[in-house]
Amino acid sequence: MTAAMWNLIWQSTLQTLSMVFFSTVFSVILGLPLGILLCITSPMTQGGLKPMPALNVVLGKIVNVLRSFPFIILIIILFPLSRVIMGTAIGTKAAIVPLSIAAAPFVARIVETSLKEVDPGVIQAARVMGSTNSQIVFKVLLPEALPSLVSGLTLTIINLIGYSAMAGAIGGGGLGDLAIRYGFQRFRPDVMAIAVVVILVLVELIQFTGNRISSRMMSRR
């Protein structure tokens, strides 16, 4: 292992982290409103605040289609979009677009499920006190669901680490890219092993932190 190689591993780790960070941010920006919308437009019996059956079904279908798309194909389809948004279709920056779009429906479902788990009685109490729907969403649903949302976010980040390794395969850079190019194509199993270990450590670290925050919140309730 040369110093240059260690440096390469370090650079790849930073690339992975930045890909995961930005795609998490963007997938939450896209997925959170979508999830809230999915929850409040659902039928009254499922806790919908403002049932809109048609919109709910359409949104649900879009989310399902996006979620069932194999990620590698999504990246290829979204190449042109990356070029429009980021000005390039290769590299770490370009990978953020398909990563965000792949994770957004996942985030939406997680948000929807978390919000629907909020005790209907609590929502009824908020309604009877004269809360508007937006007050219920921002002052009741989101705060009440926060521990569950944090667990969901943890899951999203971990998924994105996995996806980002795949994005590496098509030139996105990062640890996945490193593992394939050096480890597999240039017969350097040691590099591959290190890349895998770094990914494992990242996942473990994020899971641990997420669990900590979530249980910390629960214990204060």
Added chain:
Amino acid sequence: MQIELKNLVRTYETVHAVQDVSLSIPSNRIFGIIGLSGAGKSTLVRLVSLLEKPDSGEVFYDGQRVDDLPEKEIINRRRHIGMIFQNFNLFSSRTAGRNIAYPMEICRYPKEKIKARVAELLELVGLADRADAPISTLSGGQKQRIAIARALACEPDILFCDEATSALDPKTTQQILALIKDIQKKMNLTVVMITHQMEVVRDACDYVAVLSEGRVVEQGTVKDIFANPKTNVTREFMSHLTTNTQSVREDGVVIWSDVPAHYTLRFLNDRVETPVISDIIREFDVVFNISGAGIQKVGDTKMGTMVCDITGSPEAVNAALDAIRERGVTVEYEEVEK
């Protein structure tokens, strides 16, 4: 706030939850609505509290029709309604104090006013020291107190209690009912209590309506209904009442009179089954005033105890007492102050 319901109907698919309910709920009183589960109580309270619109019928608050108001005005109207629930429905993401603050936050009260009012309300419900307590650390009774404080935050004119004491033990129930009664007087509230417990009606309400299969089968003042229940549903509710005035002594004797009596008669075994008292009354010129009685099992034998006064001429009373003793009943005499 006087509430008037006219011919309310609400149907869920095939279930007729509320069928043609008309009620007049007087201002400044505690009005009970009693019914078994499935009688339509919860639906009725959702209709009256404007959480749901009726299929047909009308709801009036102080003579003003409210059920057909536009959503915005309904939201404003709701801000003057307080409601407490069986499961308290407090926000677990907020401390006790911030739960009370919630309704004031949504009505956009200034921060200082919220702070002052939260302290005042915590004081009112007797939990001044628990402002920062997480909800999960409170007992059931404390949770309901916080819920009451929250319901009163924006000075409502109506308080709905939806099975508010059903999840509480009898002692806590009494405390919460006492608190509600106290607050009702202090704040000039119209209180509507939905319940399946006749005790709640008896101990807290002025008026009651009995709901069965989505209809009001009987209504009136609590006194009248208790004195003269007209329907089987009401009688059934009354038969499950537990006592609140009789005191049960440790020996199982129930004393129902406040006037102490001189004599304690003890009946053993088969004497328990024989009409001793009737025989004595027929034979001697005495009057029994029974103020308490009970039965106990001592090993295999039954022992009956009766606390009574025997009045008549001294000779007649003495003769009667002798006759009672002859029948194998022990008689104890006690000097009491009347």
